[in-house]
Amino acid sequence: MFDQKKIVFSFEVFPPKKTSSIQTVYDTLDNLADLSPDFISVTYGAGGNPADRSTVEIASTIKHKYHIEPLAHLTCVNSTHDHIGQVLDDLRQNNIENILALRGDFNPLIPPKTDYQYAQELIHNINKYGGFDIAAACYPEVHPECSDMEEDILHLKEKVDAGASHLISQLFFDNHDFYNFLYRIREAGIMVPVEAGIMPVTNRKQIEKMVSLCGASLPKKFVKIMHRYGDDPIAMQDAGIAYAVEQIVDLISNGVQGIHLYTMNNPLVARRISQSVASLIRCTNR
Ligand code: FAD
DSSP states (O other): TTTSSSSSSEEOOOOOSSSSGEEEEHHHHHHGGGOOOSEEEOSSGGGOOOTTHHHHHHHHHHTTOOEEEEEEEEEEEEEEEHHHHHHHHHHHHHHHHEEEEEEOOTTTTTTOSSSOOSHHHHHHHHHHHOOEEEEHHHHHHOTOOSSOOOOOOHHHHHHHHHHHOOEEEEEEHHHHHHHHHHHHHHHOOOHHHHHHHHOOSSSHHHHHHHHHHHOOOOOOHHHHHHHOOOOOOOOHHHHHHHHHHHHHHHHHHOOOEEEEEETOOHHHHHHHHHHHHHHHHHHHHH
């Protein structure tokens, strides 16, 4: 995909917490499919919560019902070699060919298993299993557990050397952080395509939760918008969409290779953003 297109545009969806609510994600997909993203990724057991089969099931539906390429997330920190082997078998049986290989977050209520310590070990094992294209996560503002960017980039290089052929970034709100990061990783010899992760912030609660989870910094411009419109849901949604669109326009004009939109399972927001940048993507890929 990255060889064929100057810019790749993708979405992320997540399985609902309760498996009984799985229909909600299918409703989201019904409303996203006609936007024709290049691929749709599906998260796995986010927040250190135990995962079930939902990720494989949703990824399989994306492929076989909507005929869009799926990217299945897979985490290892709460898993064993045997269990990862079973998930890989399941993915293969469902013809899913792309995996975003992650360590996952620690859940204070669940002691981590000891088979895997870092995502690079999972990447290595998936590579050994064979038949998958592997993506990995990267952090323009440094992973919260790492004290400096240089060390974080060294570990990122280990993931690429282990077989990750594409990176997707953590969300960020200041494009300069992303450009600086790109410069630093290229200097370190990491040449694989990097997609910029964009999260449209459409309500105050969402941003408070996100920032505490991933440590993204908030530029003054963004804080002003939150203070001014945070208490008015419609105005905040409009402002959040406009902010995300402005970020994407700037990223595309500066030649990024991919935009990965965290849809938060909100097809309305994803639609408004996608439609606002569709002509830029078409023009870039001409
Ligand atoms: P790693 O690459 O293993 O890095 C984790 C930390 O360990 C970093 O600080 C790194 O510098 C350090 N490190 C790596 N190797 C070494 C080493 N050899 N020695 C010492 N330190 C080392 N979580 C979910 O639960 N489900 C999801 O679906 C999910 N999807 C995500 C999608 C994206 C695009 C992103 C950016 C994150 C996602 N996450 C998800 C969150 C992710 O699991 C967490 O950010 C997690 O804390 C780190 O995962 P990682 O794969 O980047 O870990």
